[in-house]
Amino acid sequence: MKRQYFTYVAAIAVILSSVAAFGQNMNVRANVPFNFVVRGNTLPAGQYDILSMSSTGGVLSVRMENKPMATIGTNSIESLTASEKTKLIFHRYGSEYFLAEVWLEGNSRGVEIPKTHREKELALNQGPGQVVVLAELR
Secondary structure, eight states, X not given: OHHHHHHHHHHHHHHHHHHHHTOSOOEEEEEEOSOEEETTEEEOSEEEEEEESSTTXXXXXXXXXXXXXXXXXXXXXXXSSOOSSOEEEEEEETTEEEEEEEEOTTOSEEEEOOOOHXXXXXXXXXXXXXXXXXXXXX
């Protein structure tokens, strides 16, 4: 019984630490040089701001010139090492780009954007290429 109790306490501690670690407000600006897909919508190339819409970073707003372009739910992801740069990672299939991840400089936790039906379809036929776009904290 003590072992089970310890397991529950440890699981809760991990969940709370991951929320606290990525609970910072994300405010990132990036110049994306190609059209890309977010939530099934193709957005034009240009300068984008990506902002946290929740305290846990689980919902992001993608904006262009202060105009909301998309709101997306995300999943927390973790790396063994902290990100050296603030960056957006896109998956590329032929000429189509999909926003896949957002990382903040100095953090080993980032966010992942769930794959759309279209991206899953493309992934079945070919593995994704990865394109990194450096961003800046605002």
